[in-house]
Amino acid sequence: MPPTEPRGAEAREARLAWWMTGPAVLTILLVALFPLGWTIWESLHLHDLRMPWLGRPFVGLDNYVEVLQDRRFWDSMAHTVWFAVVSVSLELVVGCALALAMNRTFRGRTLVRLSILIPWAIPTVVAALVWRFMFEGLEGWLAHDLKAWVPIILADAWKETPFVALLLLAGLQGIDPSLYEAARIDGASSWRQFRHVTLPLLAPAIMVALIFRTMNAFRVFDLIYVLTGGGPGTATEPISLYTFNSLMQNLRFGYGSTLSVLVFLVTFGLALGYIRLLGRGLTETRA
Amino acid sequence: MRDQSRWATLVIAALVLAVAFPFYRAVAGSLTPEAQLFGGAPLWPDPPVLYHYRALFTERQFWLPIRNSLIVAGTTTLFCVTLGSLCAYALARLRFRGKTLLLGAILAVSMFPQIAVVSPLFLLLRSLRLINTYPGLVLPYLTFAMPLTVWLLVGYFRQLPAELEEAAMVDGASRFRAFREVIVPLALPGLAATAILTFVYSWNEFLFALSFTLGPERQTVPVAIALFRGQYQVPWGQVLAAAIVATAPVALLVLAFQRRIVQGLTAGAVKG
Numbered sequence: 001m002p003p004t005e006p007r008g009a010e011a012r013e014a015r016l017a018w019w020m021t022g023p024a025v026l027t028i029l030l031v032a033l034f035p036l037g038w039t040i041w042e043s044l045h046l047h048d049l050r051m052p053w054l055g056r057p058f059v060g061l062d063n064y065v066e067v068l069q070d071r072r073f074w075d076s077m078a079h080t081v082w083f084a085v086v087s088v089s090l091e092l093v094v095g096c097a098l099a100l101a102m103n104r105t106f107r108g109r110t111l112v113r114l115s116i117l118i119p120w121a122i123p124t125v126v127a128a129l130v131w132r133f134m135f136e137g138l139e140g141w142l143a144h145d146l147k148a149w150v151p152i153i154l155a156d157a158w159k160e161t162p163f164v165a166l167l168l169l170a171g172l173q174g175i176d177p178s179l180y181e182a183a184r185i186d187g188a189s190s191w192r193q194f195r196h197v198t199l200p201l202l203a204p205a206i207m208v209a210l211i212f213r214t215m216n217a218f219r220v221f222d223l224i225y226v227l228t229g230g231g232p233g234t235a236t237e238p239i240s241l242y243t244f245n246s247l248m249q250n251l252r253f254g255y256g257s258t259l260s261v262l263v264f265l266v267t268f269g270l271a272l273g274y275i276r277l278l279g280r281g282l283t284e285t286r287a
Numbered sequence: 288m289r290d291q292s293r294w295a296t297l298v299i300a301a302l303v304l305a306v307a308f309p310f311y312r313a314v315a316g317s318l319t320p321e322a323q324l325f326g327g328a329p330l331w332p333d334p335p336v337l338y339h340y341r342a343l344f345t346e347r348q349f350w351l352p353i354r355n356s357l358i359v360a361g362t363t364t365l366f367c368v369t370l371g372s373l374c375a376y377a378l379a380r381l382r383f384r385g386k387t388l389l390l391g392a393i394l395a396v397s398m399f400p401q402i403a404v405v406s407p408l409f410l411l412l413r414s415l416r417l418i419n420t421y422p423g424l425v426l427p428y429l430t431f432a433m434p435l436t437v438w439l440l441v442g443y444f445r446q447l448p449a450e451l452e453e454a455a456m457v458d459g460a461s462r463f464r465a466f467r468e469v470i471v472p473l474a475l476p477g478l479a480a481t482a483i484l485t486f487v488y489s490w491n492e493f494l495f496a497l498s499f500t501l502g503p504e505r506q507t508v509p510v511a512i513a514l515f516r517g518q519y520q521v522p523w524g525q526v527l528a529a530a531i532v533a534t535a536p537v538a539l540l541v542l543a544f545q546r547r548i549v550q551g552l553t554a555g556a557v558k559g
Contacts, residue, residue: 013383017381017383018383020376020463021373021377021389022374024433025374025389027433028429028433032404034407035411038410039403039407042406042407098299101298101299101302102299104295107296110545112302117545118310119306121537121548122533123490123537125509126512126534130527133312133328158306162302166549219401219402221402225497240402243402244498247405248498253410256406257407260400261403263400267400270398275394
């Protein structure tokens with residue numbers, strides 16, 4: 001923008017901007033950033049709501065030391081990583097195939113759009129219940145340490161793959177069709193076209209879907225809470241569920257907050273990667 | 288080319304079937320007599336019965352969680368769209384220092400894991416005596432709904448041509464009046480799509496509703512369904528009937544606004 005306007009107009013615009021953003025920004029500060037700071041502060045204390053007579057003494061990093069030696073923490077972390085890797089890879093591969101197919105066909109658009117949107121839109125709790133119902137009829141699956149992951153991963157893929165396909169489809173539609181034209185004239189096979197035109201140009205969309213999904217998979221809660229409750233025992237307990245149990249069942253607020261901080265740090269790392277990917281779009285004033 | 292589109296049709300057909308099958312099982316299950324629901328429900332209800340749905344509203348008082356969810360999700364949406372549209376307009380159109388930083392911060396907050404703020408929110412709501420109240424749910428819901436709304440609306444306002452409010456301002460309107468009288472009416476479809484997305488997210492939310500309510504009088508729909516208990520076993524007939532009832536409003540919204548929702552979703556996640 002050329003700086004030809006008088007200074008007063010510029011200052012007036014900035015003032016208006018702060019008035020307009022103020023209420024929303026204050027709300028976000030109050031309900032999100034302030035509590036986050038509180039979580040971190042809480043994680044440095046011994047705070048057990050079952051034992052109010054202990055008060056809330058400052059214990060420094062004691063909770064963090066305890067976490068490192070906590071078998072259930074490492075197990076739940078491993079469960080979360082395993083769940084994220086398996087479900088996200090499955091969703092990306094199937095979602096990519098779906099996106100390619102959707103980019104081709106022109107019939108039944110509405111039906112396809114609904115098949116994509118409805119699983120995305122329904123409550124996760126409902127999806128989890130329906131899959132639990134289907135697997136409860138199959139003797140022994142939900143009671144087995146490893147087999148119990150099957151309905152969890154299937155339910156997640158069922159609910160999330162369509163959304164991945166939607167993101168990838170948007171990426172596919174941004175590819176210039178003349179590139180395929182050129183590849184065809186050069187005699188490239190469909191596989192080579194996919195390998196050398198589609199895949200490289202789709203890479204940004206794939207990265208976005210990958211990080212977005214990994215972030216969500218990492219904080220999985222509703223799905224497992226309803227499907228297996230983390231069981232049998234704690235065989236399918238993810239880190240969010242362990243944190244929730246520490247807080248709301250055992251009422252160990254200091255220790256639970258420590259777990260919360262760790263979940264936050266991992267997600268934050270993933271989010272930073274995501275924002276950096278979107279960075280170009282952020283600084284541009286117009287798309 | 289023929290070949291390829293046949294392949295694509297096959298993949299699409301598989302998608303539609305895979306999505307539809309669990310829904311079919313849920314609907315069939317909700318119509319199956321209780322006695323047949325254990326140890327592998329039949330694929331076809333014989334005879335189909337409606338008493339699970341009736342029990343849902345007589346024995347279970349399922350209208351209670353529906354009312355709670357409507358109030359909580361509705362208030363959250365109203366609040367977020369009102370404050371969010373002001374904020375988003377400024378972020379999309381006005382020039383001021385710190386704008387990029389603010390946008391980045393809002394995006395970052397929209398990705399907060401909810402579990403990271405459960406403990407302080409619980410302590411805060413407890414000290415304000417807001418556990419098991421409507422404000423005690425709306426307030427936490429703003430943590431994820433407000434950044435989401437702002438982010439979606441920024442994308443939407445950026446797509447509107449800037450000439451419109453410039454013309455209004457040349458005619459002597461102030462910037463704020465141009466926003467209120469030119470932009471807001473034009474942006475109504477986008478505001479509606481954003482409101483729907485915010486509503487759907489709030490309607491589906493589970494972790495906060497589970498943590499900050501104590502009993503059926505304030506539980507939202509997802510919590511009520513997840514905590515359904517029978518005397519001995521899970522009352523599957525009623526659970527599935529409730530699942531269908533909980534899905535109906537979001538499915539209807541999606542049906543009515545599918546195209547706009549797709550635009551909103553991809554804009555929110557892919558574009559800046």
